[in-house]
Amino acid sequence: MSLPKTSIRPTAADHEPQGAHAPRRAAASGWIGSALEYYDFFIYAQAAALIFPQLFFPKGDPQVALVASLATYGVGYVARPIGAFFLGRWGDTHGRKNVLVLCMLMMGLSTLAVAFLPTYAQVGVLAPALLVLLRLVQGFAVAGELSGASSMIVEHAPFGRRGYFASFTLQGTQFGQILAAAIFIPMARLLPDQAFTSWGWRVPFVLSVVVVVAGWLIRRRVPETPAFKEETETAAVPENPIVVAFRESGGNMIRVMLMALMNVIPTVTTIFGAAYATQAAYGIGFHKDVYLWIPVVGNIVAVVVIPWVGTLGDRFGRRIPIVVGAVGSGVMSFGYLWAISQHSVTLAIVFSIVMWGLVYQGYNATFPSFFAELFPTRTRVTSMAIAQNIGTMLTAFLPAIFALVAPPGSIGIPMRIGAITLAITVVCALAALSARETYRLHVHDLGERDGVPIPRPEYLRLRREAGGSQLG
DSSP states (O other): OOOOOOSSOOOGGGGSOSSOOOHHHHHHHHHHHHHHHHHHHHHHHHHHHHTHHHHSSOSSOHHHHHHHHHHHHHHHHHHHHHHHHHHHHHHHHHOHHHHHHHHHHHHHHHHHHHTTOOOHHHHTTHHHHHHHHHHHHHHHHHTTHHHHHHHHHHHHSOTTOHHHHHHHHHHHHHHHHHHHHHHHHHHHHHSOHHHIIIIITHHHHHTTHHHHHHHHHHHTTSOOOHHHHHHHHTTOSOSOHHHHHHHHHHHHHHHHHHHGGGGHHHIIIIIIHHHHHHOGGGTOOOOHHHHHHHHHHHHHHHHHHHHHHHHHHHHHOSHHHHHHHHHHHHHHHHHHHHHHHTTOHHHHHHHHIIIIIIITHHHHTTHHHHHHHTSOGGGHHHHHHHHHHHHHHHTTTHHHHHHHHSOTTOSOHHHHHHHHHHHHHHHHHHHHHHSOOOTTSOGGGTTOTTOOOOOHHHHHHHHHHHTTSSOO
């Protein structure tokens, strides 16, 4: 759909579905929902690296226990594609708001249940079996969060500001990680090791009950998007969005799947990095509470940087920040792991700030808008959910693979893991370069082959107008 031919200059509203837009409320819902859900998801990640090897697996070989514990973290990612097929379809047929509430409830309840699990010493193999089962529910639930929240914000946002508003979804995920680590830090510092191992680690999981209450209160107030309402009013909602998504958007789904391999960076930072730095088998010797400050500091920087990067994406496009963020953070992973190998907390924090807090955010702040914009409204949640979660699933077992490729006692661990990380981030960058630029397409043209980008001068004018309009 091209610009309307009229003597009256078009406004930003001419490029959007008609109806009440509420970008601020949608962004707040995405921010808070993502923060709460990823608080849940990442407290599990921290516990898998720091606590679970000692509690839920046999105590014979510490390397086997570590690999098994990190593998349970990966199991949650295996459930993601399954959840994506179900929750993505639900979001495209029943609405973005409904799927986000459903995700919140499942995630909160499954995480709360982890707090009450018995240990291996109490019930034997039933303990890791229950842990895996709850991890599967977590992975299933989180599969619809980012795609649903990103779609809702992109469809509510004013023309020319989709990148800025959608970036708050990822700002929420970073805050969730800060909160997850911040809860563990006082527990690890103030409690004796025995108390922390026996019951202290359970407290953050109990607090996830807040997810159920707060998430429902927030998300029930956000209206459904005008774009989805138009789809329902014109009977354009497909009966089977999964089939339509693969038929119409298969190429872009492959691109998103490859770009989602960037999950390797948080894997290196928060999962393998934690095990490498703190597990006695590796001999580095960072205390748990000391190491937990490293991702916290990086995430604090990221929270500040993300909206700024989102604004850059609205001005100059999505592909450049993604490419720079991907390759740059891949290169920086060598330095981050090297700093840990040097037993230097200071250097590890510096590299965490640069790699994770700054460079990686070029990708992290941009992908919510870019992924959603690559697909049409009728299959947006389905397409993004399936493609993104298959990509992240492929990185699911990287922590366990890293532990096998670079086991305790081996030499050159930073080079081995850094080389794998850089290779994966280059693949992500190439996938981004092969995709169509989307920032100058309006909502009706997103994901459509015949959509015509707005000329840049006209786009900048409309973007300036949108800065003060449609901000519900």
